[in-house]
Amino acid sequence: MTQNVSYISKGEMLDAIKTHLNMSKNTDFARFLGISSQAVSNWYTRNTFDAELLYTKCDFINPAWLLTGKGSMLKDDLNGIKTIDEANPSFMPTTSMNPSVGTPYYDVDFIGGFDEVFNSQVNIPATNIVIRGFEKASLWCNVTGHSMEPKINHGDIIALRQCTLNDIQYGEIYAVVLDTIRTIKILRRSPDPDKLRFIPINTDGYDEQEFDKSRIINVFEVIGSISKFF
Template sequence: MTQKVSIITKGEMLDMIKKHLNIQKNTEFARFLGISSQAVSNWYARNTFDAELLYTKCDFINADWLLSGRGSMLKEEIKQPKTIQEPSFCVNNDFVHIPVVDISVAAGSGFTNSDYIEEEECISMPLSMVKDGRKYLCVRVKGQSMVPSILDGGYLIIRLMERSEWESVRDNYVYVVSDREGRSYVKRLKNRLRQHGFIVCMSDNVDKRNYPNFNLYEKDLNTIWYAEWYFSAKLPNIQETYYRKQGELEDRLDELTAQFQQFQKALNTNH
């Protein structure tokens, strides 16, 4: 007696792809693919999909699985990220252990991440300081673009935001964002996703020539993490920045005063 081989449906395959992308709603899936939500609904209704589009947009998909539904969904040659264990609890259940990782978070132009996140150590925090059931990381900050607010060598406790939360990103708050090219940034954001489909990434450093603002479009975004806590062995010297800017303004005022006096003197001479 020949045993039948169970082949998964196209709808089940779409569900697996969405789960891997951490997407729940068809509207978000359609936006990721660059098509209408009605097109995705039609795929489910007709038990079909555009295999070429999925293979192009989802570089992790095994082509044989996409065509036949057999085998593994993921390409064998892709190195899967090391799984970060869910926060583990101390014996007294009062603290949570958060992995300290070095993903080369760039507080500047950006550093390319390694192929996987390497867990090195943990930091313990009271349970009351984190949200239950959410994924957290502690990352080291590199660079000068967020000075004086966030210093090079400091640590950020960041919480992963679901895609459904992206439109709730708050203006002028600090986040860690990563793009699909593997670059990560610590930036203060302006949320323009709903209006224009992008976020504005801003540095706190006043040197805008070296640390200019830039936009990241939703199609290029990989993850957004909300920075909930900041730890540093150094105290930012806000007064130093303030007095430097005050000194620059005073110098400029002196120049303008001198120019005005020369202009006034020239007028008096002509009369």
Template sequence: MIIFNHPNFLGDNFHFMCKILSRIEELSKHEGITIGALEKKIGASKGVLSRAIAKGTDIQAKWIESLVENYPQYSAEWLLTGKGGMLKTALQEVMVVEPVRSESPNKGAPYYDVDFLGGFDFTFNDQTINPEYNIDFKPFNKQGVSWVNITGHSMEPRINHGDIIAIKECRLEDVQYGEIYAVVLDTIRTVKILRKSNNPDRMRYVPINEDNYDEQEYDNSRILRIFEVLGNVSRFI
């Protein structure tokens, strides 16, 4: 549960509430959905947000909490105060505790010494494909998480050539626009920021290094598997 302690939040400060409602509109536009769809997503009755936006009236704190909890990629500080960026950092911050090679097969997440962009077919249930060892890094010691290699320079400086990335498989409908994903298409494998396309049956694949790499669009029907990129570290072993 997220608790809001902003001194004006529960008051009747008209301008303060109007600014929050304006940022909620920004969030919905960034997601490419209507306010009505946003209401449905957070479990609010139809018109709870739209009437407040139209009239500049207060909304209950629980709906702000639900917004933050359902859209964790957005900054709660930005939503409440307008400070900082709209989106949180796409990847988790580097931790003080460094990842290490685990001597125990029951500790850490499996590391596959394969290159995501080098033609490896992710069939993790195939017993012929075994991890080299486990990587013990507490933020990512979770069920379903694996580590793999990354090559190429399209995601620099965020993800560098030769890094290893922590990934977890997800569904297409779970994709949060603006986040980084590793996608297995029918002919290529790529790691990019996914963004909304004007065509609902496609997505935009956006590199960070836009000086040397172009944005592409691909049909969603070509996606074989998709993985959320949880974090990355420089090769340490």
């Protein structure tokens, strides 16, 4: 089951933070963060932000929410109960060049050539990503495109685990390598037993498609996605 994926857009998250700070203008927010107002505007335009900066400057933010958009924005949930262990900084993702620590990250877009990297015996990951909650993943890579927004945003990085057609849980998100294309979609059963339905979350300009199972070369379970933090 896909976990820890974004449920709201980065712009909506920024708006929520500004509201908590009683700020309405980007200029005030930028001054608070110590960056230019243009940088904040770019965050909105590109549907991204500097998670490390926000976590450093906004000590009230629940890092789980900051990374995924899921759950409470505030560290202090109902009746003062902590939503995470504040004393444990290991919740925040880090990178490591130690190949025995974390999960390999390949600096390649899944849509634009991932399978060549995956099938290479000599390709070396750019780094390893260390983050709690993604232990099932076997690798990380980049993702572009808008068809799965707001759950998976353009510019995010995704955690993948290779699986088979028999492993597919209908209604979950998978990254699929077909003979001519690569795509990330919700997979559902088709009336034709030889096909699968590929369903986008964002239906504004993106349509459901069906492909023959025989065209599928590789299938990866999408364990989750986070904003790129490095």
